[in-house]
Amino acid sequence: MHMKQKSVYQQTQALLYKNFLQKWRMKRESLLEWALPILLGLYMGLFSHVRENMYFPELPPQDLGRADHVNNSVAIVYTPVSELTQEIMNKTAFALLKERTIIGVPNLKSMDKILLDNITGIAGIIFNDTFSYKLKFFQGYYIPFLKEDLFAAHCWNLDDEDHSCSLSKYWSSGFVAVQAAINAALIQITTNHSVVEELMTITAVNMKTLPFMYKDVLQKELFIFYCLLYFSPFIYFVSLNVTKERKKYKDFMKIMGLQKSAFWLSCGLIYATFIFIISIMITVIITSTQIIVMTGFMVIFTLFFLYGLSLIALTFLMSVLLKKTLLTNLVMFLLNIFCGGVGFTVYYRQLPSSLEWILSFCSPFAFTAGMSKIIYLDNTMDGIIFPDPSGDSYVMIATFSVLAFDALFYLALALYFDKILPYGDERHYSPLFFLNSSCFQHQRTNNVIEKEIESEPPSQDCFEPVAPEFQGKEAIRIRNVKKQYTCKSGKMEALKDLFFDIYEGQ
Numbered sequence: 249m250h251m252k253q254k255s256v257y258q259q260t261q262a263l264l265y266k267n268f269l270q271k272w273r274m275k276r277e278s279l280l281e282w283a284l285p286i287l288l289g290l291y292m293g294l295f296s297h298v299r300e301n302m303y304f305p306e307l308p309p310q311d312l313g314r315a316d317h318v319n320n321s322v323a324i325v326y327t328p329v330s331e332l333t334q335e336i337m338n339k340t341a342f343a344l345l346k347e348r349t350i351i352g353v354p355n356l357k358s359m360d361k362i363l364l365d366n367i368t369g370i371a372g373i374i375f376n377d378t379f380s381y382k383l384k385f386f387q388g389y390y391i392p393f394l395k396e397d398l399f400a401a402h403c404w405n406l407d408d409e410d411h412s413c414s415l416s417k418y419w420s421s422g423f424v425a426v427q428a429a430i431n432a433a434l435i436q437i438t439t440n441h442s443v444v445e446e447l448m449t450i451t452a453v454n455m456k457t458l459p460f461m462y463k464d465v466l467q468k469e470l471f472i473f474y475c476l477l478y479f480s481p482f483i484y485f486v487s488l489n490v491t492k493e494r495k496k497y498k499d500f501m502k503i504m505g506l507q508k509s510a511f512w513l514s515c516g517l518i519y520a521t522f523i524f525i526i527s528i529m530i531t532v533i534i535t536s537t538q539i540i541v542m543t544g545f546m547v548i549f550t551l552f553f554l555y556g557l558s559l560i561a562l563t564f565l566m567s568v569l570l571k572k573t574l575l576t577n578l579v580m581f582l583l584n585i586f587c588g589g590v591g592f593t594v595y596y597r598q599l600p601s602s603l604e605w606i607l608s609f610c611s612p613f614a615f616t617a618g619m620s621k622i623i624y625l626d627n628t629m630d631g632i633i634f635p636d637p638s639g640d641s642y643v644m645i646a647t648f649s650v651l652a653f654d655a656l657f658y659l660a661l662a663l664y665f666d667k668i669l670p671y672g673d674e675r676h677y678s679p680l681f682f683l684n685s686s687c688f689q690h691q692r693t694n695n696v697i698e699k700e701i702e703s704e705p706p707s708q709d710c711f712e713p714v715a716p717e718f719q720g721k722e723a724i725r726i727r728n729v730k731k732q733y734t735c736k737s738g739k740m741e742a743l744k745d746l747f748f749d750i751y752e753g754q
Contacts, residue, residue, distance in 0.1 A: 256507050263514035271518070277485070282526070284481035289530045292474050293537040296467075307403070307457040312416060315425045316344075316448040322422050323349035323366070326373040327359050332437075333375050339433035343444045344425065359384075371426060379434060385423060403457055419452050460627055469592065471539060472619050476588040476612060478530060479523070479556050480581070486519055486563045487576040494567075508666055516560060516659070523556035542626045544633035547644055551618050554651035558611035559584075561658035568665045584612045591616025595624070608647075611654040618647035718751040725749050 271278050326337055329352035337350050353359050359372050363384060372384035403413040418424055428447040436442050493515070531549040534540055540548060562583075566576045587610040593599040594617040599607075608614040621643055625632060632641050729746040732739050 256510050256513075259507055259510035260513045260517070263510055264517055267514055267518045281481060281485045282522075285478055285526050286529060288474060288478055289533045292471065292530075292539065293533045295474075296471070296537045296539040306459045309456050310454040312419050312452040312454055314448070315419075315428050315450050315452075318420065318422050318425050321348055322426070323351070323370040324373060324426070325351040325353055325359050325362050325370055326375065327353045327356060328375065329354060332378065335437060336375070336430065336433045337373075339436055340426075340429045343429035343432050343448055371423075373426075373430065378438070381430065383423070383427065385421070413454060413457065416454055424452070458628070468623050469595070472592070472595070472616060472623070473588070475530075475552075475619055476584060476616060478552070479526075479559050480584070482519065482522065482526070482556070483559055483563050483580050483584075484577055486515075486560055487567055487580065488573050490515055490564065490567045491571065491573045491576065509663065512564060512659070512663060512666070516564070519560050520557060523560065524553060527552040527556060540622060540626050542632075543622050547622070547632050550648055551615065551622070551644070551651075554648055554655065555611060555615040558614075558651050558655040558658065561655045561662065562611060564662040565658045565665070568662050568669060583610065587612040588616045591620065595620035605650075608650045609654065609657075611651055611658075614647060614650045614654065618644065618651075621647070714749075714751075718753070721752040723749045723751045 324337070324340075326333060334352065337352070341348055341350055351362065353362065356374065359374070363370060363372055363386075368386060374382040374384065376382070425448070428450065429444075432442070432444045432447045436444070493511070527549055530552055531545055534548055535545055559580075563576065563580060566579055570576045570579065587607070590607060591613040594604060604617060608617065622632065625643075632644050725747070726749075727745075727747050729743060729748075730741065731743040732741050734740075
């Protein structure tokens, strides 16, 4: 077993040297392979510099005043029209203490027409019964568009001293005042007891606002999308080179007795080195341009590095299954876009936790989910820095573990399918070959045969004597070489059962 491990190590080392030499000779392709991710990273940095982060400091609680002091005279349209609803609206107008236009309409269709004609200056009230009603306000003007934790910025600095928050629109637009007046009217009609003064003199306080950072609309989503596609140039060249190398050297590797595991390890190690370097570059760009401020360098680097490794392993798997460069690249691109797009549901908090864990078996989803968590924590000024046993560091540790598992899982599947899906005329293995004890004895048997052949003293009539300078050096033995020519009389053998050794340095 030790001899086998040493042999795979030496073969991997030799193939790794060959791959580096090949990259060095093909400078044009290597330059393109490296230039595209670097240019994309620089564009991300420039894009972030143009649209820089906006910092909103912590604010103390703010008194919003009384409900009847809100300076708003929004008109009111209500439906249906009856004696009861007219009485309710008369008492509502009295409670609001301001002259307002109140319009009664017979049905909802008429109300919608009035609301569309007067979008910013009117509100609708739909009475279902004596105690049930609905309010219709124009969204964005009287009530905020989105929830606070999903909005790019839920507070703004109006000037050096004043500020406004989206959720306070419920108060400043008169929404709460209208609701309080209607409630007071309903209580008075039902109980014959006036509570107008109690309800209309209620006060509101805007709670303390924690510090946060925000960007322009869709800026964070575009950043995540660019990160998702950052390794796409590498994926293209990995697929191209692996498919070409397998097709070109499969017969050569068979003659030389090279292990398939050595081929995959050599390809994986060289691209793991590239991913390591390019991950450092993109992390430096992100931290130096302050795209992400609160999260540490190692957290961002580890996320990119593990994501890159998982994509390389996934490309190996697709290359084995599909065997065509164009088809492999197309499937990888679609997987990246689709699974990464589904990962945005984590950013918008629309996905159950259990389903999130299941979808994390696809590494683009796991990466998008991890980057979304980093950005969300960065916005709330709760960045992640390793080592930090407290706080939210466990969230990223789980993401790193999933990405590492994905990479190993894809690589294991690639090696497995490489055995049972032969390339060309290679030997075909059973899908359950790993359950057969003979597969573990195959390599051991080959080693025994090799020793027996080498132990046989060569016949001086068939072998040239080994030159003194090559004695004791490592050698590659090639056996059973034959050459046939086809002529008019049939096939003619020019060579048969030729054996020869190639020594190190020869």
